[in-house]
Amino acid sequence: MLSIWKRIIYQIRNDKRSLGLLLFAPLLVLTLLYFILGDSDYVPKIAVYDMDQTYIIELEQNAEVTIVDEKPDVRNYLEEAGADAFLWKDTSGLHITLLEKNSKSAAAIQAIQKTNQVFNKGQTVPDISYIYETNENNQLDSLSYVFLGVLSFFFVFILSGMSFVRERFGQTLERMLMTPISRFAVIGGYTLGYGVLSAIQSILIILFSVYVLKLQVEGSILLCILVMILMSFSAVSIGALASIFSNNELQMVQFIPIVLIPQIFYSGLIPLDTIPFGLGKLCYLIPVYYGCTSLEKIMIQGKGFLEILPWVAGSILYIAALFAINVLALKKYRRL
Structure with missing residues (x-):
C-alpha cells in the first residue's frame, strides 16, 4: 500500500499540469466567481419624462438620470441610448418601461422604489412593462x-x-x-x-x-x-x-x-x-x-x-x- 501511495505521489508531482489543476484551478475559478458574481457597483441608467425636479434630484442619488424633453419611441430609445429603464407619469400614476428582465432592469426598479419611499409613494405600485417579454409560465x-x-x-x-x-x-x-x-x-x-x-x-x-x-x-x-x-x-x-x-x-x-x-x-x-x-x-x-x-x-x-x-x-x-x-x-x- 505504501509503495502504491509513493508511486501516485511521485507521478502527480512529475505531472505539473495535473498538479496545477488540482491546486490552483479551483482558486482561479473561485476568484473569477468573486469578481463576476460579487457585489456590483453598477449604477442603473434611467431616462425620465415629465417628472418633478425634486423627484429627479432624489432619483439621482440612486441612478444615472437622463431627462427627456419629448417622449420618444420608448423601444428605440432604450435600445439606442443604452438606458436601462424609461420612467414617466400620467394621471394613472408612474410607469416604468424596460427592455427585458435581467439584473440591470432589476437595479433600475430598485432605484426607483428607493426614491418612491422617500416621497411616501412606497404604497403606490408603479406600472412595469417590458419591451421583450417571454412566457412567464416557462x-x-x-x-x-x-x-x-x-x-x-x-x-x-x-x-x-x-x-x-x-x-x-x-x-x-x-x-x-x-x-x-x-x-x-x-x-x-x-x-x-x-x-x-x-x-x-x-x-x-x-x-x-x-x-x-x-x-x-x-x-x-x-x-x-x-x-x-x-x-x-x-x-x-x-x-x-x-x-x-x-x-x-x-x-x-x-x-x-x-x-x-x-x-x-x-x-x-x-x-x-x-x-x-x-x-x-x-x-x-x-x-x-x-x-x-x-x-x-x-x-x-x-x-x-x-x-x-x-x-x-x-x-x-x-x-x-x-x-x-x-x-x-x-x-x-x-x-x-
Whole structure:
C-alpha cells in the first residue's frame, strides 16, 4: 500500500499540469466567481419624462438620470441610448418601461422604489412593462439562448477535443504528417469533418427546441441555425487547439473547466455592464459571447440578419483566427 501511495505521489508531482489543476484551478475559478458574481457597483441608467425636479434630484442619488424633453419611441430609445429603464407619469400614476428582465432592469426598479419611499409613494405600485417579454409560465424561454449556446458548445468541444486526442494517441495524425500533406490541409480536413457533424447536431438542437419543447423564437429559425453552426465550428477549433497541447485524454479533460467556465459567465447569463473592474470587456475573447448574443437578439428580440451582423462577423473572424493558430500549433509535430 505504501509503495502504491509513493508511486501516485511521485507521478502527480512529475505531472505539473495535473498538479496545477488540482491546486490552483479551483482558486482561479473561485476568484473569477468573486469578481463576476460579487457585489456590483453598477449604477442603473434611467431616462425620465415629465417628472418633478425634486423627484429627479432624489432619483439621482440612486441612478444615472437622463431627462427627456419629448417622449420618444420608448423601444428605440432604450435600445439606442443604452438606458436601462424609461420612467414617466400620467394621471394613472408612474410607469416604468424596460427592455427585458435581467439584473440591470432589476437595479433600475430598485432605484426607483428607493426614491418612491422617500416621497411616501412606497404604497403606490408603479406600472412595469417590458419591451421583450417571454412566457412567464416557462422560465426556460427567457434564458433559452444561454442554454442552447452553452450546451451545444460544451458537447461539441468535448467531442472534437477527445476525437483529436484519440487520433494522435492512435498515431493516426503522426502517420498522416509523414506524408506530403500540409498542416493547413490537416487542420482544414479535421475542422470541416467534425464541423459538419457538429452543424448537424446544431440543427437538431434548434428544431427539437422549437418544435418539440416549444421554446419561444421571435425571429427567424434559419438565423438561429446559422448562429448555432458558427458556434459549433468555434467549439471544434478550440477543441482542436486544446487537443494539440494534450498528450492524452486525461490532459484534455483538464482543459474542460478552464475553457467552459468562462463561456458560461459571458454567455449573457450575467449582463456584462454589471461585471466590475471592467472584466465584462473580456467577452470579445469568448466565442460563446458572439453566438449567445446573436441568439438573444433573434429569439427574444426578433432581430434580423443586419442587426446581428456584427456578432456573426465576430464569430467568423474568431474561427479564422483559431484556424490559423491551430495550423501554427501543429508545428509541434511537423515543420512543413
